Amino acid sequence: MMKTILLLAVAVFVSSTPVTTSVKPHTDKTPARHTDKALLGELVDELIVAIKDFPKVLPKEKLIFLKDLQMNGLDHKEREVLFCQVEQELKIKVSGLFGARFDHFRTDKKLMRNLNMYNKYHVKTCKLTDEKQDKIPLHDFLKNLLASVRNAYSQVN
């Protein structure tokens, strides 16, 4: 009788243990080239849309100023650091702003999510630049960023 119960118990235990599995788990720190391409390409798409909401000419009181980060003439490593700094700058100064035109920059929207995922695989943390650095309007910041992302995209495409 005990043997029966034990065998039954073992059978139940074996069949009830949840199976843990992943579908192609992403274990590498560096994503496949085609995912870099997807993330950067999507970032280009989202920036193009976001820039439309921030025309060059705006009333002074509506201008948002961000740090004038060095965005051109960078090598691959420097650009990775830049994208990390860009994410921090946008999160601190734009993501939380009130108004529908800032929706692109909410952390749950695709622009910031693509930027966040790219940085997760490249540079997770970075040193913030000095707050006393020169500032430029958001429109110019985004245009410079778009050029830099396009450059990065062309190198993985």
Next chain:
Amino acid sequence: MFSTFKCQIFLTLICIALCYEPTKEDLKCFNDYETEMKCSLSSKRLQSCSGHKLNITHPVSNTFEKYTCIFERNHHSDNCECNVTVEGFVATEIFNTTLLEGSNVLLYKTFMTSDFIKPKSPVLSVQKIENGNFNVTWDDQYEKNGIFFEALRINLTYGIKGGHKNISKTVPNTVRSYEIVAKNLLPNTNYILTATMSTDYNDHSIPSDQSATVEFTTCKSI
């Protein structure tokens, strides 16, 4: 004693047979890289979909989006299916799923977005043009243009209606049309055309469901 042992083995086998033990292959999920994630559960031993659900956790930036996907029987496929609406997809984001029967955890499975993209099925259209050829156009059913749109490709298959031989052509989605040359076809014959879409995001590993069939007929003389 031997009959007791046989009884033990029998009971064990009964339990193993009746206890539903899903494998990773039983749970499949796909996303359309727009707003929808669909999951299906298939198993010959799955008696009922009732009580089965999928808890989904989706890390987004520094938060977690949570969804519950409740399975229902699909009478066409006989699988248990469910779907959730997601606020946009990003290529390398992860979905952690927990398959439950009631409160009993059956399975954990993790999906990375780009790996389980299954594009929407295209909608085909065929028009005979002046030169006698057939111009195939399609709607990829995606609202936005952009990198994902450019990464799609369409796999066209056409052949004589009722026939066994088919011709397949693959073209980038950005081409937007494909011309079937009539002189390569038989005159006065009905042809059927279908298509699937696939994406470069996962090396075209998961094609869409097949499109609806479109028919066209060649002229009596070509």
